Each structure stands twice: as C-alpha cells, then as structure tokens.
Amino acid sequence: MIRTTKKNPVDMIFSVVTGAASFTVIIFIVAILYELVHQSGPAIERFGIWKFLSSTDWNPVTESFGALTNIYGTVLTTFLSLLMAIPVAIGIAVFVTEISPNVMKGPIGIAIELLAAIPSIIYGMWGLFTLSPIMSTYIEPFLKNIFAGVPVVGILFQGTPMGIDILTASIILSIMIIPFTASISRDSFNLTPAVVKESAYALGATKWEVVRDVVIPYSKLGVFGGIVLSLGRALGETMAVAFVLGNNHRITTSLFDAAATITVTLANEFAEADTDIYLSSLFYLALVLFVMSFITLAAAKFFLLKAERKYSR
Amino acid sequence: MLPGFLKGSMTREQFRKAEGFTALVLSTLAALLGLFWLVFILGDVLVHGIKALNLSLFVNDPVPPGVDGGGLRNAFVGQLIITICATLIGVPIGVLGGTFLAEYARGTKTARLISILADIMVSVPSIVIGTFIYAILVRPIGHFNGWAGAIALAIIMVPVVLRTTENMLSLVPWTLREAAFALGAPYYKVITQVVYRGAATGILTGILLSIARVAGETAPLLFTSFNNSFFSLNMNQPISSLTVTIFQYAMGPYDNWHEQAWAAAFVITIFILILTITGRLIIRWRYR
Numbered sequence: 001m002i003r004t005t006k007k008n009p010v011d012m013i014f015s016v017v018t019g020a021a022s023f024t025v026i027i028f029i030v031a032i033l034y035e036l037v038h039q040s041g042p043a044i045e046r047f048g049i050w051k052f053l054s055s056t057d058w059n060p061v062t063e064s065f066g067a068l069t070n071i072y073g074t075v076l077t078t079f080l081s082l083l084m085a086i087p088v089a090i091g092i093a094v095f096v097t098e099i100s101p102n103v104m105k106g107p108i109g110i111a112i113e114l115l116a117a118i119p120s121i122i123y124g125m126w127g128l129f130t131l132s133p134i135m136s137t138y139i140e141p142f143l144k145n146i147f148a149g150v151p152v153v154g155i156l157f158q159g160t161p162m163g164i165d166i167l168t169a170s171i172i173l174s175i176m177i178i179p180f181t182a183s184i185s186r187d188s189f190n191l192t193p194a195v196v197k198e199s200a201y202a203l204g205a206t207k208w209e210v211v212r213d214v215v216i217p218y219s220k221l222g223v224f225g226g227i228v229l230s231l232g233r234a235l236g237e238t239m240a241v242a243f244v245l246g247n248n249h250r251i252t253t254s255l256f257d258a259a260a261t262i263t264v265t266l267a268n269e270f271a272e273a274d275t276d277i278y279l280s281s282l283f284y285l286a287l288v289l290f291v292m293s294f295i296t297l298a299a300a301k302f303f304l305l306k307a308e309r310k311y312s313r
Numbered sequence: 314m315l316p317g318f319l320k321g322s323m324t325r326e327q328f329r330k331a332e333g334f335t336a337l338v339l340s341t342l343a344a345l346l347g348l349f350w351l352v353f354i355l356g357d358v359l360v361h362g363i364k365a366l367n368l369s370l371f372v373n374d375p376v377p378p379g380v381d382g383g384g385l386r387n388a389f390v391g392q393l394i395i396t397i398c399a400t401l402i403g404v405p406i407g408v409l410g411g412t413f414l415a416e417y418a419r420g421t422k423t424a425r426l427i428s429i430l431a432d433i434m435v436s437v438p439s440i441v442i443g444t445f446i447y448a449i450l451v452r453p454i455g456h457f458n459g460w461a462g463a464i465a466l467a468i469i470m471v472p473v474v475l476r477t478t479e480n481m482l483s484l485v486p487w488t489l490r491e492a493a494f495a496l497g498a499p500y501y502k503v504i505t506q507v508v509y510r511g512a513a514t515g516i517l518t519g520i521l522l523s524i525a526r527v528a529g530e531t532a533p534l535l536f537t538s539f540n541n542s543f544f545s546l547n548m549n550q551p552i553s554s555l556t557v558t559i560f561q562y563a564m565g566p567y568d569n570w571h572e573q574a575w576a577a578a579f580v581i582t583i584f585i586l587i588l589t590i591t592g593r594l595i596i597r598w599r600y601r
Binding site: 008010011014015017018019021022023024025026028029031032035036038039087088089090091092094095096098099100106108110111112113114115117118119120121122123124125126128129130175178182206207208209211212229232233235236237238239242243263266267270271282283286289290293294297298301305 | 329330332333336337339340341342343344346347348350351353354355357358361405406407408409410411412413414416417418424426427429430431432433434436437438439440441442443444445447448449468471472475499500501504525528529530531532535536539556559560563564571574575578581582585586589590593597
C-alpha cells in the first residue's frame with residue numbers, strides 16, 4: 001500500500017471510485033444471499049429447513065414442496081460426472097506434462113481449454129440431438145445387456161433406455177468439467193521441481209513411477225483443489241443438463257431414469273410458477289444451491305491457495 | 314509390488330516396464346478422448362449449422378411454426394444489445410475494481426479477501442444470479458425486461474474482468490511506478506498514464522475473454538430478459554437473445570425450429586471460439 005503525505009484531491013476521488021467498484025463484489029454476494037433468503041421467506045416459514053431438505057414432495061397442485069429429489073439429482077449427476085472426468089482429466093495432465101512433445105503442448109492445452117469455452121447451451125443441444133440418440137440405441141442397451149442381470153449393480157441399469165436420463169446428463173457434465181481439473185492438474189504437475197524428478201529418474205524409476213510416486217504426491221493439493229473446483233462447477237451447471245435430464249421429481253435408482261437437479265427445476269419452472277409459495281420454494285431451492293456451491297468453491301479456493309503457498313516456499 | 318498371478322510369468326523389471334507402458338498409453342488415450350469430444354461437438358455444430366445457415370436467418374424475423382422461411386433477426390440484434398449493455402456496465406466496474414486491488418489496496422487483507430470472493434463469484438451458478446435479478450428487477454417491475462438480462466450478465470462479468478485486471482496490473486514492474494512518482498506525478502496519473510499503458514493488452518484480452526464468457530450464457534437470461542418473438546430494441550421490455558431462442562427452439566417440436574437452433578448455435582459458437590482463441594493467443598504471445 002502506498003501512502004502519500006499530501007493527498008491530491010483527484011487522487012482521493014479516483015481511489016474512492018475504484019474502491020467502490022471493487023466492493024461491488026462483496027455487495028453482490030451479500031445482496032444475493034439477502035434477497036434469496038428474503039424471497040424464500042414464505043417457503044422457509046411453511047416448510048422449515050430440515051423438512052424442506054428432507055421431503056421428496058414436489059407438487060405445485062397441493063402446494064407441497066421439498067428439495068430432496070432435486071438435491072439427490074444434483075449430487076448424483078455431479079458425483080457420476082466427477083467419477084468419469086477425474087481419470088480422464090489427470091490422464092490429460094500427465095500426457096501434456098510428461099509425454100507429449102514440446103510443440104504439441106500448447107495446441108493440446110488450448111484445445112482442452114476450448115472445451116471449457118463452448119457455451120453450456122451448445123453442450124445441451126448436442127446432448128439432446130446427437131448424444132442422446134446414440135446413448136439410447138447403442139450404448140445403453142449394451143450396458144443393460146451386460147449389467148442388468150448382475151446382482152446389486154443391476155439396479156443401476158433397469159428400465160427402458162430412453163437417452164434422456166441421468167447417465168447421458170452425467171456424461172455431458174463430465175465432458176464439461178474435464179478442462180477445469182485438467183488445466184489445474186497440469187499447472188500443478190508443472191510446478192514439481194525438475195531436480196526431484198531427475199533424482200527419481202537417476203534411481204532408475206520409469207516415467208510412470210516418477211509420475212505416480214513423485215509428481216502426483218508433490219502436487220496432490222493442487223490437483224485436489226482442481227477437482228473440488230470442478231465439483232462446484234458441476235453443481236451449478238444448468239443448460240447442459242436441462243436438455244437431457246427430463247424433469248422428474250422422483251428419487252430413482254436406475255441410471256436410465258429421468259431426474260431433476262436444482263438447476264433444471266429452476267430453468268424449467270421458474271418462469272411458470274403461478275403461486276407465491278411455488279415461486280418462494282423455487283427461490284428456496286436457489287438459496288440451497290447458492291449455499292452448496294459457495295461452500296464448495298470456497299473449499300476449492302482454500303486448497304488452491306494452500307497449494308500455492310506450499311509451492312512458492 | 315508384483316501381483317501374485319504375474320509372479321511366475323514376468324520378472325519385476327518386465328512388470329515395471331509393462332505397467333509404465335500401460336499407464337502412458339492410457340494417458341495418451343485420455344488426451345485423445347478429450348480431443349475426440351472437442352472435435353465431435355464442434356464438428357456436429359458445424360455440420361448441422363452450415364446446412365441450416367442462410368441469409369434469411371439474419372434479415373428476417375421469426376414466422377409462425379409450420380410456415381417456411383423466417384429468421385432470427387430479432388435474436389441476433391437482441392443478443393448484441395444485451396451483450397453490449399452488459400459489457401458497458403460490467404467492464405468499467407471490473408477494471409476500476411481491479412485497479413483498486415492492484416494499486417491502492419495492494420497487499421492489504423481487504424484486497425486479498427475481495428480477490429478470493431471474486432474468484433468464487435466467477436464460478437457461482439449463473440442461474441442463481443438469474444433468480445437474484447428476477448427478485449430485484451423483474452418482480453417489482455412486473456414484467457421481464459432487457460435491462461435485467463444485461464445486468465445479470467454484467468454481474469457475471471465483473472469478477473472475471475476484475476481478477477484479470479488485477480493480475481495484469483500486478484505484472485507491471487513497481488519500479489516503473491516509482492519512476493513516475495519521482496517525476497512528481499500523483500498516483501492516479503501514474504495509474505492512468507503509466508500502469509494502464511503497460512497493462513493495456515492484458516486488460517483488453519481479459520475483456521475479450523469475459524465477453525466470450527457471457528455471450529454464451531443462457532441460464533441468467535431465462536427469467537430476466539426472457540424472450541420475444543418480435544423484433545424489439547426496447548430494453549424495458551422482454552427482448553430476444555440467441556441463447557434463450559436456441560433453448561426454446563431446440564426443445565420445441567418443429568424441425569424448422571431445430572434447424573434454426575443449429576444455425577444460431579453455429580454462429581454463437583464460432584463467435585465465442587474466435588474471441589477465446591484470439592485472447593489465448595495474445596496472452597501466449599505477450600506474456601510467455
């Protein structure tokens with residue numbers, strides 16, 4: 001911070017204006033939180049906190065609302081997409097940092113980052129018109145043939161594969177979050193000191209052993225932060241899943257069932273909510289989503305900062 | 314450790330080599346899978362989009378479903394207006410805010426806190442911002458309006474621009490400022506005439522990338538600017554945007570609508586990719 005003894009009046013004004021601009025970030029967050037709590041007031045009063053979070057009702061006709069089916073859908077699709085995205089993303093990071101020739105590193109890095117630049121509505125549309133038919137005619141019947149008869153796992157593959165379901169939505173979501181984990185993992189891998197890696201090579205370690213026993217342990221904080229960040233992104237993703245998830249307020253166990261996430265419910269029902277308590281419940285859902293993703297993103301930031309501090313030492 | 318079933322057939326060295334080879338092949342496949350998705354999605358948009366692209370799309374307004382022809386002029390113009398308004402609101406706030414963090418408040422706890430909060434805000438679900446704007450700008454007014462959409466996008470833009478500005482200003486060497494101070498310049502003059510010049514490319518790139526970010530946003534527009542099937546320039550009324558139109562048309566039952574949705578998807582994807590690639594190339598060329 002710079003301190004000048006004689007304050008120039010224009011300088012005072014400029015510092016106040018820029019200061020006010022930077023404080024808008026705090027104002028936005030506080031205002032969003034306040035407004036969401038305020039708007040969901042009637043629903044909070046009527047359904048309480050625990051009852052709302054644990055009820056599977058979502059019935060505009062009887063005006064009985066609960067968030068559990070939405071939370072379930074959000075958590076399930078997020079979990080499945082992470083499961084699919086993490087190995088691929090780390091594989092990409094390993095490829096870019098350790099395997100690919102130097103000339104390829106830039107282009108591949110840009111290509112993977114372009115995946116993050118494609119708007120989510122394009123993912124959703126592609127999912128609806130292209131991926132979903134492929135899923136319902138080829139992949140899902142195939143999975144069903146293999147797994148439907150298997151005890152326990154079979155539960156996940158019941159029902160008619162329609163392509164508009166949890167599995168398709170999770171795949172699209174996983175493609176969308178790959179770039180976040182991949183680019184942060186790549187950056188963390190790159191921070192591993194060359195000396196440490198070279199020592200391992202000198203002991204006769206193979207490339208994979210260096211990655212597994214030196215690079216990944218060294219950068220695990222950063223990689224973990226990247227994973228949590230993609231978790232936060234996946235929680236709040238709307239358009240990519242709105243097309244292919246249906247909007248089904250039931251707790252289902254099969255990956256071939258339609259479901260609803262908080263975001264999909266908001267996107268489909270917000271503009272049509274006709275009663276005050278309905279709208280208020282939707283605001284309540286938005287509040288739940290905001291709190292969930294804020295905490296997740298704050299945790300991600302915490303890990304990434306911790307990683308940064310560790311590497312800069 | 315060597316798994317038991319392999320003990321007879323392989324020496325330890327052979328196993329390590331095989332394991333290493335498998336791992337490297339798998340991670341190469343992962344990279345190919347990432348490229349495959351990119352090519353698959355972009356290729357799909359290109360193929361479907363080019364087929365549906367024609368001049369009438371840009372110069373005509375929508376016709377009732379079932380009637381041939383028609384275009385999306387209203388959506389193109391609406392999207393342009395919303396994006397420009399969002400940029401005009403969001404960019405100055407972001408640049409000034411970033412200036413405060415990197416200059417007047419450099420190194421303070423406040424600056425650190427705001428940076429962290431801005432990073433979180435960048436990833437906050439955009440649909441939540443949509444609901445927030447609905448509560449403060451749509452519900453009290455009584456109808457959807459274009460300004461609500463523009464402000465929702467501006468709120469998404471601010472943290473992005475703010476963080477890039479802060480980073481870019483921090484890259485300008487401190488000695489440059491000292492040189493200007495030594496000439497007796499007050500801080501605001503140092504910032505506007507020395508620091509901004511040094512960081513101009515970076516800040517502009519950040520702005521480009523933030524426009525690319527909001528141009529594809531749909532969720533925050535769904536219940537703010539909503540949609541309008543007629544040509545409108547009035548920001549106080551519902552106004553059409555490409556993204557919401559794509560959502561509506563793609564979910565609709567008419568083939569004609571699907572084609573137009575693909576064409577719109579094509580245009581918006583190309584626009585965003587050009588902005589993003591330009592931005593990335595500038596960063597690479599200037600800062601690495």
